[in-house]
Amino acid sequence: MTTPAADLNQAERREWWIANGRGGYAAGTVAGSLTRGYHGLLTATIDPPLGRRLQVAKLDATLIDGERQWPLFTNRWADGCVEPDGHGLIDSFRLDGRMPVWNWACGDLLVEHRIWMPRGEDSVWSVFRLLRGRPGASPRVRIALLLADHDHHHIGHKGDFDPILTIDGDTRVTARCADGHDIDLIAVGGHMGIDRAWMEHFALPIEHERGLPDQQDLLRVGFAELSLSTTAWCGVLATVALDAKTAPVPNPEQALERFRQHDRALLQTARTHHNQLPDVPAWTDQLILAAESFLIERPIGALPARQPQTKGMSVIAGYPWFGDWGRDTMIALPGLTLATGRPEIAKRILETFAGFVDLGMLPNRFPGAGETPVYNTVDAALWYIDAWHAYIAASDDLSALARVFPILASIVTHYREGTRYGIGLDPADGLIHAGEPGVQLTWMDAKVGDWVVTPRIGKPVEINALWYHGLRVMADFAERLGRDSQRYRSAADRARAGFARFVRPDGSGLYDVLDGPEGSDGEGARIRPNQIFAVSLTHSPLDTPAQASVVEVCARHLLxxxxxxxxxxxxxxxxxxxxxxxxxxxxxxxxxxxxxxxxxxxxxxxxxxxxxxxxxxxxxxxxxxxxxxxxxxxxxxxxxxxxxxxxxxxxxxxxxxxxxxxxxxxxxxxxxxxx
Structure with missing residues (x-):
């Protein structure tokens, strides 16, 4: 994948993102400039997976060949200046799988630059090699080491980071942070030196657009001096790994190959799983690799005895600012794990969340260390049933289904009898109602102060599509396990009959919400996309003409x-x-x-x-x-x-x-x- 790079607007518009499977990530623009406070080469999970801290903001490289120098980076400053403007030297940029790769054209020299994060480590590699030189040339790269130590949601300022700096030999600089953890920077193919100075007033234009603090200061702790070669990589390994002091420094060539092998294995696993699909386009391969970025291992602490695992798995909802959310995890699970041929990961995620089902509900926000789960979601538990449906269809794992069936049954029971936030069954029509003033329970959850932007108290259409679908799934599960399925089938029939109330008499698809608070009929009549789930889910409560009406309305107004x-x-x-x-x-x-x-x-x-x-x-x-x-x-x-x-x-x-x-x-x- 290549992209325009020499134009600053194009190069800053395009961002690369890499994740490490622990919730940590590396990110930046193609230009090499910072445009977000979240940009940085190492945002580490000091308290995994949600305690993410920016550790290494930039490793700014300058190519030196005798008296000539070329900046292989770009910086934006608060006064509007762009200096240096190294993006103009980018000959090409591409992704090699998930790995960003730059080729820099500097006079008669051509330099390749790569960045990657080893999976499962709070580490990042930034390496260089000479692709084209000239006889007798001895070019080198000088890299400024720009660090920070703050929560990744915050912006750093001069004086708020005062590490103790030490140097080991001439190849490793260590920054001891206030809480005692270390940031280690290791030179490969060169040497390090300490040179401490604050670099002030980096501009963050995207944060400015978002109405948020938009200037950042970074601490330069020193420089790496590296010798370029056509036969070997040189670069910097930055890490906060606990064993960084005792473990030997990895060979960058081998580390790079392990990363590329992992990407190749992901694609091979998916192709093997989909061996009946002969023509997979390159863009879907890229999605398979992208899926890897969201899957994380996470400690799950003390859970009920039914939990079969000691280490769980979850899904980061989005980079950079989301953590793992129950609703997002269950909606994403089939695509991230089953479409990529990894049902074993789907199972680990599903069983991780089984330990957090409470009063028939799944957490909206997954708990971090010492946090109490937040259950303000009406749909996460219903998407959980759907995720199990997808997993069982892919794996036929009836032993896992037998273990989880009582938990799934408890979801149905609590939704029928009533649970938090006014969630419960209306016996008059077999539909689920939900909501309390000031609380937003569906995925349309924006709230500004006390203003709930899309109030959907009542009977939301997608909740009841999921409810019907879930009852049908539970009936099928019960039959497969040799259990009584009739109560689920009867409830599904009742819900289907009640769902007919959503069909608009004017033929314009479905109402968005039924039976809302007095005076909210206009909200329910608005044309929104939530009706699409009444057709897209495996079990639809609609007849064929009603399904066609939903698709036509969504295509005409929303697509x-x-x-x-x-x-x-x-x-x-x-x-x-x-x-x-x-x-x-x-x-x-x-x-x-x-x-x-x-x-x-x-x-x-x-x-x-x-x-x-x-x-x-x-x-x-x-x-x-x-x-x-x-x-x-x-x-x-x-x-x-x-x-x-x-x-x-x-x-x-x-x-x-x-x-x-x-x-x-x-x-x-x-x-x-x-x-």
């Missing part, structure tokens, strides 16, 4: 190349651009903004109405272009509702990647099966 709008354009509250300060952005979040994860569900729904798998699959094709924009090789969280649908929000979002990959895989299987 965009990269997803579905959250509100029809003709609605007076529609906001076509997600921009401005926090208030403005939250006000637009579900009032017209396009969400990419909905595109996969739309494609599945379209197929179920038309029977044309190829045409439905073609809806996903624009994502191939998006992979070369914004977060390179991955899929953004959201897009503007108005053309040209600029990418916004998190540049790497789990359910965006997952739902598109899952839909493409399902539709490809169907397309191949029917010839």
């Amino acid at each position: 965009c190349p990269f997803g579905l709008r959250t509100l029809a354009q003709e609605d007076p509250d529609y906001r076509g651009r997600y921009e401005g300060d926090v208030w403005s952005r939250d006000a637009a979040y579900h009032q017209g903004t396009v969400w990419a994860w909905l595109l996969g569900h739309y494609a599945l729904a379209e197929y179920r109405v038309t029977g044309n798998a190829a045409a439905a699959q073609a809806r996903l094709a624009p994502i191939a272009d998006h992979l070369r924009d914004a977060g390179l090789g991955t899929v953004s969280e959201i897009f503007d509702g108005d053309p040209p649908h600029h990418p916004r929000g998190c540049p790497a979002q789990a359910w965006s990647v997952a739902c598109i990959l899952d839909a493409w895989t399902q539709l490809e299987r169907i397309r191949v099966a029917i010839g």
